[in-house]
Amino acid sequence: MPNMQPEKTPVREQEPKVRARNFKEVSSCYTDAEALNEAQRCLNCKNKPCVSGCPVGVRIPEFIEKIREGDIPAAYDIIKTTNGLPAVCGRVCPQESQCESKCVRGIKSEPVGIGRLERYCADYMADKAPKSEKPAPNGHKVAIVGSGPSGLSCASDLAKLGYEVTVFEAFHTAGGVLMYGIPEFRLPKATVQREVDGLRALGVEIRTDMVIGKILSVDELFEMGYEAVFIGTGAGLPNFMGIDGESLVGVYSANEYLTRTNLMKAYLDDYDTPINHEKKIAVVGGGNVAMDAARSALRLGAEKVYIVYRRSADEMPARREEVHHAVEEGIEFRYLTNPVEILGDENGKVRGLKCVKMELTEPDQSGRRGVKPIEGSEFELETDAVIMAIGTSPNPLIRSTTKGLETNRRGCFVVDENMLTTREGVYAGGDAVTGAATVILAMGAGKSAAKSIDEYIKSKNNC
Amino acid sequence: MFKILGKRELNEQVTLMEIEAPLIAKKVRAGQFIIFRIDEYGERVPLTVADRDTEKGSITIIFQKVGRSTIMLGNLNEGDFILDVVGPLGVPTEIPEGAKKVAVIGGGVGCAIAYPQAKALCNSGIEVDVIAGFRNKDIVILEDEMRAVSTNYYITTDDGSYGTKGFVTNKLQELIDAGNHYDAVIAIGPVPMMKFVCAVTKPYGIKTIVSLNPIMIDGTGMCGGCRVRVGGKIKYACVDGPDFDGHEVDFDELMKRNSAYRDIEQHDREHICRLTGGVVNA
Numbered sequence: 129m130p131n132m133q134p135e136k137t138p139v140r141e142q143e144p145k146v147r148a149r150n151f152k153e154v155s156s157c158y159t160d161a162e163a164l165n166e167a168q169r170c171l172n173c174k175n176k177p178c179v180s181g182c183p184v185g186v187r188i189p190e191f192i193e194k195i196r197e198g199d200i201p202a203a204y205d206i207i208k209t210t211n212g213l214p215a216v217c218g219r220v221c222p223q224e225s226q227c228e229s230k231c232v233r234g235i236k237s238e239p240v241g242i243g244r245l246e247r248y249c250a251d252y253m254a255d256k257a258p259k260s261e262k263p264a265p266n267g268h269k270v271a272i273v274g275s276g277p278s279g280l281s282c283a284s285d286l287a288k289l290g291y292e293v294t295v296f297e298a299f300h301t302a303g304g305v306l307m308y309g310i311p312e313f314r315l316p317k318a319t320v321q322r323e324v325d326g327l328r329a330l331g332v333e334i335r336t337d338m339v340i341g342k343i344l345s346v347d348e349l350f351e352m353g354y355e356a357v358f359i360g361t362g363a364g365l366p367n368f369m370g371i372d373g374e375s376l377v378g379v380y381s382a383n384e385y386l387t388r389t390n391l392m393k394a395y396l397d398d399y400d401t402p403i404n405h406e407k408k409i410a411v412v413g414g415g416n417v418a419m420d421a422a423r424s425a426l427r428l429g430a431e432k433v434y435i436v437y438r439r440s441a442d443e444m445p446a447r448r449e450e451v452h453h454a455v456e457e458g459i460e461f462r463y464l465t466n467p468v469e470i471l472g473d474e475n476g477k478v479r480g481l482k483c484v485k486m487e488l489t490e491p492d493q494s495g496r497r498g499v500k501p502i503e504g505s506e507f508e509l510e511t512d513a514v515i516m517a518i519g520t521s522p523n524p525l526i527r528s529t530t531k532g533l534e535t536n537r538r539g540c541f542v543v544d545e546n547m548l549t550t551r552e553g554v555y556a557g558g559d560a561v562t563g564a565a566t567v568i569l570a571m572g573a574g575k576s577a578a579k580s581i582d583e584y585i586k587s588k589n590n591c
Numbered sequence: 592m593f594k595i596l597g598k599r600e601l602n603e604q605v606t607l608m609e610i611e612a613p614l615i616a617k618k619v620r621a622g623q624f625i626i627f628r629i630d631e632y633g634e635r636v637p638l639t640v641a642d643r644d645t646e647k648g649s650i651t652i653i654f655q656k657v658g659r660s661t662i663m664l665g666n667l668n669e670g671d672f673i674l675d676v677v678g679p680l681g682v683p684t685e686i687p688e689g690a691k692k693v694a695v696i697g698g699g700v701g702c703a704i705a706y707p708q709a710k711a712l713c714n715s716g717i718e719v720d721v722i723a724g725f726r727n728k729d730i731v732i733l734e735d736e737m738r739a740v741s742t743n744y745y746i747t748t749d750d751g752s753y754g755t756k757g758f759v760t761n762k763l764q765e766l767i768d769a770g771n772h773y774d775a776v777i778a779i780g781p782v783p784m785m786k787f788v789c790a791v792t793k794p795y796g797i798k799t800i801v802s803l804n805p806i807m808i809d810g811t812g813m814c815g816g817c818r819v820r821v822g823g824k825i826k827y828a829c830v831d832g833p834d835f836d837g838h839e840v841d842f843d844e845l846m847k848r849n850s851a852y853r854d855i856e857q858h859d860r861e862h863i864c865r866l867t868g869g870v871v872n873a
Contacts, residue, residue: 149593184643258674263611279737286823298677299809300628300635300674300675300677300810300813308813336675337675337676337677339678339680339810340678342618342678342679342680343614343615343618343678343679346612364811364812364813365813366813366814366815368815368825373766373846374816374818374825375820375825376847376849377847377848377850377851378851380815380816381814381815381816382807383813383815384814384815384816387809387813387814388808389726389810392634392635392808398632399632400633400634401635401808402634402661402852402855404851407826427771433610475847476847476848476850478845523811523812524812524830525811525812526682535639573805
């Protein structure tokens with residue numbers, strides 16, 4: 129008989145006031161008892177709607193059943209068959225719009241806490257997971273460009289099939305956005321490192337400090353004997369608004385602010401990378417990256433942090449949990465507000481953000497409500513830093529150095545349903561194809577590409 | 592890990608290092624740069640590549656020991672290792688088409704970056720006049736190397752202790768006044784120097800290329816920290832540069848942006864335990 133408790137089993141969290149001043153993880157992992165209690169809420173539906181909501185098709189009811197049976201290693205193995213990065217996904221997936229949105233329990237009460245259970249399995253196994261056995265090599269080489277979520281999942285699937293996989297990473301550390309973008313308090317870097325180490329144990333070679341398009345071209349990768357190339361270079365170029373004052377000292381892209389903090393660990397005294405500890409910070413944007421930047425700013429000692437978002441709360445693309453955490457921590461949300469100019473002092477430093485109030489317009493044909501400025505509603509927010517978190521675009525380094533790779537007008541690679549680009553043997557996925565999206569969608573794309581690459585290499589070699 | 596194959600002090604402040612990096616050596620062109628990270632705790636610091644040796648598989652960097660990371664790098668010796676070296680980054684210098692005579696101007700340690708440019712021009716059969724400027728005689732670097740790749744080599748010092756007394760701009764003006772016709776000027780040095788060189792060349796419409804070195808992290812266009820205003824548009828020095836048309840660059844804004852971490856850097860210089868404490872590569 130399932131546990132009919134209407135709410136998810138709560139997860140322990142650091143007190144908002146305390147956690148807003150440290151970089152430790154906000155949420156704890158379920159205890160064994162909590163996990164069991166939550167697992168018992170699953171109805172084990174025959175048609176498994178939750179699985180259809182997962183971009184990588186995790187066999188959700190099956191792994192939850194194993195938790196109920198107390199066999200956590202078996203639960204973990206089930207997750208791992210389709211998801212190479214459970215510790216990551218359990219923490220950062222937008223479950224509320226994916227698996228959990230389809231959960232039958234969610235119709236009358238709260239859905240099963242699938243994300244929390246996934247994380248529980250991964251964390252439970254963190255120090256127990258046996259080193260993956262290296263599969264027998266099949267003698268074929270594949271190059272993967274970028275070690276973010278799409279590259280890692282593609283590498284993982286291909287390595288399991290026996291391919292000799294090399295991942296090329298431009299930074300000094302593998303992990304892509306999981307390392308430079310998502311903060312420690314949401315996704316501990318040791319967790320990401322463990323997943324990357326797991327790939328190495330599978331035989332994947334990871335070469336850092338390698339900017340493909342500069343040190344080696346895609347053509348040279350083929351010359352080196354790689355039979356296929358997967359491009360998972362993400363959407364790394366930060367967008368700015370194009371308003372006056374964006375070159376002032378104290379204006380950052382969220383990428384810069386987060387990279388200094390997360391990858392370069394500027395918040396720790398031992399590390400050399402500098403970061404300015406501004407006191408009043410406005411973060412422009414309403415996505416997860418904006419939440420991450422705002423919450424990092426608090427932890428770096430800011431006294432006042434604003435989120436400035438031009439639409440209303442209902443349109444905000446950030447995960448509900450992130451917004452909820454941000455509000456709890458004391459971040460002030462200025463909805464229906466749009467910056468028009470960043471104001472500077474005589475030294476070229478930010479002294480304020482001039483904004484205009486916005487109002488929602490009637491829904492357009494797509495049903496989305498637009499916004500327009502309210503005339504004469506300009507006002508100034510006093511800030512000493514502004515962080516732009518209004519999206520990113522794909523990096524042109526590869527498309528500009530590789531012939532025959534078509535991109536669309538936003539600079540994203542054009543691929544077919546098999547993730548094949550317009551060039552034979554070259555596949556792409558993740559944000560480099562879709563523009564900025566989620567970790568799990570990128571992982572799903574990496575998986576699809578791995579399947580296509582396997583089929584391509586097999587058919588080419590008649591095996 | 593990247594091995595230091597050789598080290599030479601060019602003056603009290605400036606060090607030359609040859610680093611084993613065969614893949615970079617094969618690809619790098621004049622004007623491009625690398626980013627190094629000295630150890631696990633280090634910053635990512637951009638440095639222009641001064642030379643390469645494809646047979647040895649090495650690149651040469653020349654740096655002034657001004658900040659935490661460059662001081663620490665200067666403490667390393669032949670046989671030591673640098674944790675990360677990534678490159679080549681940026682766009683190689685474009686030799687102006689059809690140019691017959693070019694003036695290459697280096698200010699201080701900027702000569703380290705001007706040198707590969709002069710060499711590349713010289714190798715393509717272009718006549719090169721080098722103007723190298725220093726504060727005084729004690730800090731002159733790369734004189735022999737520059738002489739070897741230039742038709743005329745002029746040196747200026749602020750105090751007149753060597754070469755002509757004055758600034759590179761005085762010498763440049765003098766050469767132009769004397770009837771020298773330059774198809775282009777390449778100027779590399781402190782931002783004010785580049786700004787004033789551009790002021791000299793602008794009335795004559797001489798194309799002037801400057802090499803910028805703003806604050807950056809990744810060097811691949813990702814952080815946007817190195818944005819500079821060129822011709823009214825925002826450019827990223829790491830992927831669009833580091834060379835730009837000097838007549839289009841907003842130097843005043845660049846100087847302000849380069850001061851973003853000055854307070855922290857000042858604090859670093861006063862607190863130098865890790866710089867000299869021997870924990871490098873510990």
